[in-house]
Amino acid sequence: DAKTTQPPSMDCAEGRAANLPCNHSTISGNEYVYWYRQIHSQGPQYIIHGLKNNETNEMASLIITEDRKSSTLILPHATLRDTAVYYCIVGRISNFGNEKLTFGTGTRLTIIP
């Protein structure tokens, strides 16, 4: 069973920041928060991950609450190409690359022109 809950859909105006929330209240101490997105009929694309500190890369920022029970993915300046389903997943680090990733239902983000 998925360990995360996300709103099923969100809209965001083009050029504005898109803030996608995720609840993971049962996350354990050795589990990371991963974010992926899936554009229609394509494979999922990695966006960002974090353990407890906020993270930023060229695609997005990840804000994790102090108790780690929830997080927010921020796309700072959303474009039409950011329209996709966004998945928040929790999972452990694995030195062998064999960690299972279980997908929930995700959030369908639609960027409005």
Place this chain on the structure above:
Amino acid sequence: GAVVSQHPSRVICKSGTSVKIECRSLDFQATTMFWYRQFPKQSLMLMATSNEGSKATYEQGVEKDKFLINHASLTLSTLTVTSAHPEDSSFYICRVGTSGSNLDTQYFGPGTRLTVL
């Protein structure tokens, strides 16, 4: 550029035939490969996990004799849907994992859309 490829990208077959889907790791040695299935407007469902040179581990409810997985090398895994039926029509996606703690190397393939008539 892509680091994981799948072939074919889409396939249409008649009911009762078998279909083979290939997943290739292009830039690194994939110690583990995962196969997912995705029905329209649904999330990805993990079907099985395979490690190079060993038998695949199937998730509950997935028939191992129907979905044959071969992971004979560190760069290639195949999923064969045997005796396909219309209910097997789906989007099949592989994911490859490699040794090390870089989580952004958990790459997904572009997917294969299977339509069974």
